[in-house]
Amino acid sequence: MEELLQELESKELMFENYKVEYIRLESGNILYSERLILIKKIAEKITGKFSLTKPEIxxxxxxxxxxxxxGINNKNNFLWNSHHTKPYSYSNSFGVKLAKTLVNIATxxxxxxxxxxxxxxIGTTIVEGLSMNYNISGQEINxxxxxxxxxxxxxxxxxxxxxxxxxxxxxxxxxTSIIDLPYGIFSHTSLTEQKKMIETGKKISSKMILITFEPLEKxxxxxxxxxxxxxxxxxxxFKRHIYICE
Ligand SMILES: C[S@@+](CC[C@H](N)C(=O)[O-])C[C@H]1O[C@@H](n2cnc3c(N)ncnc32)[C@H](O)[C@@H]1O
Structure with missing residues (x-):
């Protein structure tokens, strides 16, 4: 902390309407009273106007x-929360958080x-991939x-x-391919068809994230x-099985 305070002093930081916040993580938390002391010490090293209610930074x-x-705390704007209510959806679709996670693992x-x-x-993964600015393609047979x-x-x-x-x-x-194998109440996809899709996954990508409704290790x-x-x-x-394969 001493080192950090010295560094802040040497950088002569200046902000208008700023606020310092202690970011609470699952580990590394300190008491509220200690947090206040820390914030005060940091604020003393920064020139400019402190704003508790309407900070710009x-x-x-x-x-x-x-x-x-x-550092500067750029909070997630949480815009993706609106992706939970897509105009078109169906029961087999991924949840938004799962789709986001798969894109993160893929990239x-x-x-x-x-x-x-x-x-x-209906493009759950594509919406997440594109909105995070990734180079993602999508195909659908229907x-x-x-x-x-x-x-x-x-x-x-x-x-x-x-x-x-x-x-x-x-x-x-x-x-990477992210392959959510077709399954369903209305149509059954045979093991032979599922295998053919995994074979295609191998042909088109070096890494594959496979999502299945039955164990397919073999x-x-x-x-x-x-x-x-x-x-x-x-x-x-249902239980989804998610395999990361290389
Ligand atoms: C489990 S669903 C995918 C759901 C998707 N992850 C979502 O969140 O909307 C599988 C999809 O694969 C499509 N499909 C089946 N065989 C296909 C093929 N040979 N090529 C491309 N798409 C296919 C089906 O029409 C179905 O929409």
Whole structure:
């Protein structure tokens, strides 16, 4: 902390209408009284007007993994919360948080990473990928569903990029595919069909995130993929299996 305070002093920081906040994490919390002292010490090193009620700049301080971290705290604007209520949705769709998480796992934050959701349904993953500025493509074999996916994208001012195409016809190669295998109350997808889709996943991408409604470890390995991580998620009476494969 002493080091940090010295550094702040040497930088001669100046802000108008700023506020310093202690950012509470799951670990590294300190008492409220200590937080106030800390905030005061930091504020003393900054020139400018302090504003508690209408700050234009929020500076954050926190303690994480044995280090004090300080900087401008750009809060998430939470715009993606509106993605929960898409114009078109169906029971098989991913939740927004799951779609976001899958895109994060697929890209690891690399905006150059090329990803595809070749069975994208109404485009839950595509909405998240595009709104986080990732290079994501989407395909859907059912023309009505593909059309609705594009309407969802337009609704959020995103480009309607979903192609109405069979995934088995993809000729491009991607860093990662996110494949949510078709399943359903109305149509059953046989193991042979699911295997064919995993084989296509192998053909079109070096990494695959596979989402299934039944355990498919054996088939994944038969398709020459290695499972590097795995989890299950419960959705009502169903369980989703999520495999990260390379
Ligand atoms: C489980 S749903 C995907 C749901 C999607 N994750 C969402 O959140 O909306 C699987 C989708 O794959 C599509 N599909 C099935 N076979 C396909 C194929 N060969 N090529 C492209 N899409 C296919 C189905 O029409 C269905 O919409």
């Amino acid at each position: 929020v500076l954050g301080i926190t303690f994480y993994e044995n280090e004090w971290i300080f 690891f934050g690399d905006s150059n990473s090329k990803i595809i959701d070749p069975c994208c349904g 023309s009505l569903i593909a059309e609705n996916a594009n309407k969802n994208l337009i609704h959020y001012n995103l480009p309607p990029i979903v192609l109405n195409k069979d995934m088995h016809l993809i000729t491009n190669f991607y860093d 088939i994944i390995e038969e398709c020459d993929f290695k499972i590097i991580d795995f989890c299950t998620l419960k959705k009502g009476n």
